[in-house]
Amino acid sequence: QKEVEQNSGPLSVPEGAIASLNCTYSDRGSQSFFWYRQYSGKSPELIMFIYSNGDKEDGRFTAQLNKASQYVSLLIRDSQPSDSATYLCAVNEGYSSASKIIFGSGTRLSIRP
Amino acid sequence: DARVTQTPRHKVTEMGQEVTMRCQPILGHNTVFWYRQTMMQGLELLAYFRNRAPLDDSGMPKDRFSAEMPDATLATLKIQPSEPRDSAVYFCASGPQGIDTGELFFGEGSRLTVL
Secondary structure (H helix, E strand, C coil), X not given: CCCEEECCCCEEEECCCCEEEEEEECCCCCCEEEEEEECCCCCCEEEEEECCCEEEEXXXXXXXXXXXXXXXXXXXXXXXXXXXXXXXXXXXXXXXXXXXXXXXXXXXXXXXX | CCCCEEXXXXXXXXXXXXXXXXXXXXXXXXXXXXXXXXXXXXXXXXXXXXXXXXXXCCCCCCCCEEEEEXXXXXXXXXXXXXXXXXXXXXXXXXXXXXXXXCCCEECCCEEEEEC
């Protein structure tokens, strides 16, 4: 079992709709969770991080965390064609002095006009 | 404009040859990660360093891969001998102290093709 699991997609969403991306993780001790976006042929870039159970909103993006279910999600409201990319879920595992960032395989999102 | 610099950007080599990839992290960042990305496996952690000390290289095939950080401005990833299954994009990423924020800054990657 991979440490961080994501549905590979592709997930196709009409422009203006809500895109919902999901991620589960295996290490119960994980404390920090991140969403990175990667455009085709480019390197990943951080878009959101969340530490506490519940929702965290930043513009059109909302990250949701449920530690009991070991589940993280990312909602993108009013999806735009520029949101078409692969979204990588990442988890900070281990103790802070030796913590490491583990990534899922990513979900490919396509926003259709 | 601070950024992580990786060289080479592209490398084509033949099986059995040695490959060295280099990374210059952002000045002041004390954590450096090496990842490998393929379509099948996604982004795999190979090794990482904090304050130049290797903390975990369990993701690397030990018999052929080695990672070092000879000084704060240079991290290297070496493959010897290379094999076709090593073909992938290799990313270096650096982060500031307090890595709990998880904000890693990625280089543009080194695309390796082993024939």
